[in-house]
Amino acid sequence: MQMFTSADLQRRTGDVQASATDAPVAITDYGKPRNVMLSVTEFARLKRAAGEGVPDELAARRRAFVRHVPDPLGYDVRDLGTAARQMADDALSGRTSEAVSAELAAVRARFGGVRS
Numbered sequence: 001m002q003m004f005t006s007a008d009l010q011r012r013t014g015d016v017q018a019s020a021t022d023a024p025v026a027i028t029d030y031g032k033p034r035n036v037m038l039s040v041t042e043f044a045r046l047k048r049a050a051g052e053g054v055p056d057e058l059a060a061r062r063r064a065f066v067r068h069v070p071d072p073l074g075y076d077v078r079d080l081g082t083a084a085r086q087m088a089d090d091a092l093s094g095r096t097s098e099a100v101s102a103e104l105a106a107v108r109a110r111f112g113g114v115r116s
Contacts, residue, residue, distance in 0.1 A: 001026050003033070072106075073099050 002025045004016050009027055016037065019025050024038040038046075044054045073096060075083045090096040 001036075003028055005029070006034070072103050 002019050002023065004012075004019070004025055004027055006027055006029045009016050016025060016027075020037040021039050024036050024042065026033040027035040027037060040058050044058060047054050071077045071083070073087075075087060077083045087096075091100070
């Protein structure tokens with residue numbers, strides 16, 4: 001088992017954590033092992049092997065965070081299917097041609113007048 005001093009932990013936290021990701025490491029204080037650092041995966045494996053539950057906050061998967069940015073043309077884009085159908089209908093009917101032209105002009109101005 002790799003050993004780190006408590007001073008190493010303070011100065012080289014990233015290195016100690018990286019080592020603990022691969023295998024448990026011991027943290028020593030005054031030359032004596034005081035703590036063991038290990039990955040969450042290894043901790044969960046040990047808890048399960050002992051027949052104990054894994055705390056929810058450690059077992060939980062990261063949830064995707066989606067930030068909804070308001071659509072510049074005013075469409076409610078939280079439901080993309082509905083928004084896409086509405087956009088297509090509006091584009092085909094010409095109802096939003098002025099708003100679309102204004103948005104395209106803003107994009108061209110922002111990106112230096114690039115045209116396609």
